[in-house]
Amino acid sequence: MGIRERLSGNEAAAIAMKQINPDVVAAFPITPSTEIPQYFSTFVSNGQVDTEFVAVESEHSAMTACIGAEAAGARAMTATSANGLSLMWEQIYVASSLRLPIVMSLVNRAVSGPLNIHNDHSDAMGVRDSGWIMLFSESNQEAYDNLLMAHKIAENKNVLLPLMVCQDGFITSHSIENIELLEDDKVKSFVGTYKPEHYLLNKEEPIAIGPLDLQAYLFEHKYQQAEAMRNAKNVIAEVSKEFEALTGRKYSFFEEYKLDDAEIAIVCMNSTAGTTKFVVDNLRKNGVKAGLLKIRMFRPFPAEEIAKALSNLKAIAVLDKADSLNGAGGALFEDVTSAMFVNKIQVPTVNYVYGIGGRDTTAKDIESVYTDLTEIANTGGTTNFYRYLGVRK
Amino acid sequence: MEDLIEIRWHGRGGQGAKTASLLLADAAFNTGKYIQGFPEYGPERMGAPITAYNRISNSPITIHSNIYEPDYVVVVDDTLLDAVDVTSGLKKSGAIIINTTKDGEVLKEKLKNYEGNIYTIDARKVSIEALGKYFPNTPMLAAIVKVSQVMTDEELLKDMEGSFKHKFAKKPEVIEGNMKALQLALTEVKKVN
Numbered sequence: 001m002g003i004r005e006r007l008s009g010n011e012a013a014a015i016a017m018k019q020i021n022p023d024v025v026a027a028f029p030i031t032p033s034t035e036i037p038q039y040f041s042t043f044v045s046n047g048q049v050d051t052e053f054v055a056v057e058s059e060h061s062a063m064t065a066c067i068g069a070e071a072a073g074a075r076a077m078t079a080t081s082a083n084g085l086s087l088m089w090e091q092i093y094v095a096s097s098l099r100l101p102i103v104m105s106l107v108n109r110a111v112s113g114p115l116n117i118h119n120d121h122s123d124a125m126g127v128r129d130s131g132w133i134m135l136f137s138e139s140n141q142e143a144y145d146n147l148l149m150a151h152k153i154a155e156n157k158n159v160l161l162p163l164m165v166c167q168d169g170f171i172t173s174h175s176i177e178n179i180e181l182l183e184d185d186k187v188k189s190f191v192g193t194y195k196p197e198h199y200l201l202n203k204e205e206p207i208a209i210g211p212l213d214l215q216a217y218l219f220e221h222k223y224q225q226a227e228a229m230r231n232a233k234n235v236i237a238e239v240s241k242e243f244e245a246l247t248g249r250k251y252s253f254f255e256e257y258k259l260d261d262a263e264i265a266i267v268c269m270n271s272t273a274g275t276t277k278f279v280v281d282n283l284r285k286n287g288v289k290a291g292l293l294k295i296r297m298f299r300p301f302p303a304e305e306i307a308k309a310l311s312n313l314k315a316i317a318v319l320d321k322a323d324s325l326n327g328a329g330g331a332l333f334e335d336v337t338s339a340m341f342v343n344k345i346q347v348p349t350v351n352y353v354y355g356i357g358g359r360d361t362t363a364k365d366i367e368s369v370y371t372d373l374t375e376i377a378n379t380g381g382t383t384n385f386y387r388y389l390g391v392r393k
Numbered sequence: 394m395e396d397l398i399e400i401r402w403h404g405r406g407g408q409g410a411k412t413a414s415l416l417l418a419d420a421a422f423n424t425g426k427y428i429q430g431f432p433e434y435g436p437e438r439m440g441a442p443i444t445a446y447n448r449i450s451n452s453p454i455t456i457h458s459n460i461y462e463p464d465y466v467v468v469v470d471d472t473l474l475d476a477v478d479v480t481s482g483l484k485k486s487g488a489i490i491i492n493t494t495k496d497g498e499v500l501k502e503k504l505k506n507y508e509g510n511i512y513t514i515d516a517r518k519v520s521i522e523a524l525g526k527y528f529p530n531t532p533m534l535a536a537i538v539k540v541s542q543v544m545t546d547e548e549l550l551k552d553m554e555g556s557f558k559h560k561f562a563k564k565p566e567v568i569e570g571n572m573k574a575l576q577l578a579l580t581e582v583k584k585v586n
Contacts, residue, residue, distance in 0.1 A: 006422040118434070138455075171457050175431035176418050178453070274455035362458045 002180040002247065009172035012140040012179055013079065013105045013165075014039035016147035018049055019187035022103075023074035023194070026054035026065035028084065031117045032169035033107035036079035059084040063091035063102075070100040071209045073199030075151065078102070081169055082109035082123045089127070095162045096131030097225060098210055101154030102162040104132075105147065108270065108321075109169040110357045118358020119169040121269070121321040124298075125331045131225050133163040133232055134299040136269040138255075141179050142296075143167040145249060148182065151191050152239045158231040166298075168271040170358065182247065190246055229300045236297055253302035255294040256309055258284060262291025264373035265310065267336055268319035269295045272354075272361050279366040290370050295332070303339035310340060314377035316349040317369045319389070323353045329386050348381045354389035365390050396452070398543060399460045402445040403479050404469035406438050409530030413469070414445035416534055417543075420552045421449045424544045429454055442477050449543050463487065467537050469516075469529050471495060480507040490536050490582065492516040492529050497585040511585040512540050519581055523574035524567065531571050535578035546579050 007015065013036050017025065025044075027037035037053075044053040052069075056062045059080055066076040080088065085106060095102050110116040111123050124134060133153065137143040146165040154163040167173060182190075198207055213221060233253070240251040255273070258280050259265055266276050273294035283290040293309055310316055318337070320330025328334070333351035340347065352369060355361045369389065376382050400417070404410025411432040418430030429448040435441075446460045464487040468479050471493035480489060488510035491500065500511055516532035524531075538549045553575055557568045 006418065006428060139457075168457070170431075170434050174434065175429055175457070176415055177429050178422065178427050271457035274457045278456040360459050362461065363456060 002182060005179050005181050006176050007140055007179050008035070008174055008176050009137075009140040009143050009167045010035035010107065010174065011039060012144040013107075013147060013167070014043070015181065016144045016187075017077055017105075018043045019182070019184050020077070020147070020151065020191050021049045021188070022051055022077045024052045024054065024066065024069035024076040025078065026056050026062045026069070026076065027078045027080070028056050028059045028062050030059070030081050030084035032109055032119075032173045033079045033081040033084070033105065035173075036105055036107070059087040060091060063088040063095060066102045067091060067095050067098065067100055070095075070102050071098065071199065072201045073196050075194040076102050077104070079105040079107065081107045082111050085123045085127065086111055092127055092130045092132065094210065097221065099160040099225070099228070100162060101151065101160055103147070103150040103154060104162065104164040105143070106164045106166045107169045107173045108166050116357040117169075119171050119321075120356050120358070121166075124164075124166050125322040125324070127164075128299060128331060131161060131229065132299060133159075133161050133229070133236075134297075135163065135165050136296055136298055137165060137167040137172070138271055138273045138294060140167075140172055140175070140177050141249075143172065144179060144181070145243065145247070145251065146296075148187055148190065149239050149243050149251070151194070152242075153232065153235050155194060155196075156235045157197065159228050159235050161225070161228050161232060166270065171271045180247075186246065190243070233297075233300050233302065251296060253295075253297040253305055254309070255292075255296065257292040257294065259291035259293055259309060261289060263289040263314045264316070264370060264377055265291040265293055265313050266317050266319060266366070266369060267293045267295065267306075267310070267332065269298065269332065270321070272319060272321070272366075275361060275363055276366050279363050279370065282363075283367070283370055288370065288374070298332075301335050301339070303335070304343060306336060307339045307343035307345045310336075310347060311345045313347050315373040316347055317352055317373055318349060319352050319354055319369070321355045323356065348376050350376065350382060350385050350387060352387050352389040353391075356391075359390060361390070397448060397450045397454070398465070398541060399463045400447040400449070400465045400467065400537065400541070401460050401463040401483075402447075402467045402469065403473050403477055404443055404445070404530075405473065406441045406443050408469050409528060410443055410467075410469045410533075411445045413467075413530035413534045414447050416530075416553070416556065417447050417537065418449075419556060420538070420549055421447075421543055423552045424548050426450065426543075427452060427454050433459060442473055465490065465537060465541050467533055468492060469533050474500075474503040480504050483507065483509060485509045488512055488540050490514065490533070490540050492533055500585060510540075512536065512582055513585055514578060514582040516578070519574055519577045523577055524570040528574075531574040532578035532581070535575040536582040539579050539582050549579075550575060
């Protein structure tokens with residue numbers, strides 16, 4: 001019935017990688033994800049895994065090494081944050097377009113500049129259109145669980161896309177909290193053996209990977225990538241059900257927390273969802289019908305399901321931990337509101353950019369959002385859609 | 394979450410306040426609690442003021458922010474009393490525990506007449522007597538357990554003996570001293586007001 005432990009989010013990610021025991025890990029250290037390859041290299045030195053650990057000289061090379069390994073037919077993993085992901089940028093697109101199911105632990109941190117090592121989601125938002133599956137994690141437990149599910153999703157023959165598991169830098173990556181681990185043998189049998197259909201080191205089937213792809217076929221290949229991303233939805237649902245049968249821990253595309261009868265709700269991702277639950281519980285004691293929709297699966301984006309889940313509310317706030325600097329609203333806000341529009345859901349919805357560069361998001365901050373929502377619900381609307389939470393002007 | 398206990402640690406870089414908060418989280422975890430232990434990361438320099446936090450509860454903890462209205466504050470270095478607003482948000486029903494030799498009246502003035510309970514311990518004396526060196530974090534760990542009663546003295550001692558055996562596997566000679574520091578500190582922490 002699981003192993004009761006206490007671990008930081010980084011330790012949890014490293015333990016998941018140890019239990020997965022991939023063929024190759026290539027990584028370059030960057031705060032706040034440094035500990036993941038650091039702990040993992042200890043497992044390599046101690047012989048607890050038989051992974052080939054490639055200590056590269058940059059993140060660009062880390063992703064390139066993962067691409068080479070995965071194309072050769074190996075299971076490859078990496079971890080990074082912020083500017084590390086920025087340096088991988090070129091190869092991030094190569095990984096997804098070559099349909100290589102690489103798994104990355106992304107410990108979210110603000111992308112420079114100015115230089116900041118703390119948490120926001122600007123790194124993840126920068127690659128949201130790159131063709132990677134993106135799962136977000138509220139806690140160390142979810143970061144661990146999402147990693148254990150990652151390969152089964154990414155390597156499914158109807159998917160074959162790389163996958164990143166996000167968690168909040170420092171807030172969960174460096175906080176020691178309770179966690180329930182799975183036994184090694186259960187992880188091993190759940191994750192299974194990687195059996196690629198086509199790979200470079202198969203002498204029976206000589207193939208080329210990544211050749212020139214011009215007007216004749218690139219469009220079709222991009223369509224196939226998009227189709228794979230659409231297929232990923234069902235696969236994520238199936239794998240999550242299998243995981244629930246194994247652990248009792250239920251994962252959906254998103255978590256609905258006291259949303260059933262809610263009149264006002266917040267939509268957000270990662271650790272802020274935990275603080276929001278705390279606030280929802282307190283508001284409920286005072287008769288305020290507050291709820292939360294926490295996005296786990298950001299790519300693919302479950303547009304129709306989200307629109308339906310939000311359809312009975314009177315006012316909604318979407319929280320973005322990265323500003324899109326487009327004069328119109330954050331990325332999550334635009335995804336949620338366009339999902340509502342095309343599904344003909346008309347609920348007043350506002351955007352809050354928050355927590356930039358590690359600015360602490362407190363229970364009081366979240367409470368103030370619900371206070372605003374109550375007012376919007378009572379007055380029937382607002383013209384101020386694009387707001388900031390806790391910024392000094 | 395009604396039983397949630399929130400603790401804020403103030404120390405200076407190098408004194409082990411972060412380690413003490415993680416040891417407290419460990420010990421409370423081992424008594425069956427839900428725990429959080431996390432430092433506030435800033436520029437990490439020897440001697441600079443640092444803050445670390447603990448949440449301890451009988452039910453799962455979902456809140457993920459720093460602690461602004463703690464039940465307890467632990468001050469590992471009394472020179473911080475002039476540099477940091479250590480009682481900021483501290484509940485009147487709670488307590489502050491300070492590593493100091495200063496007397497009660499001086500402390501009350503420095504704490505701007507904080508109305509809750511004030512406890513002191515001379516962690517330097519305890520540490521020198523038990524370990525021969527000045528490591529304030531072990532005595533302060535015992536002091537916060539004694540005052541907050543998040544676990545019994547016996548639970549703390551039993552758990553920490555296991556932790557020290559693990560932590561100091563290559564330096565077994567310091568285990569006895571650290572255990573002595575805990576035991577002494579449990580008796581040395583004194584209420585001021």
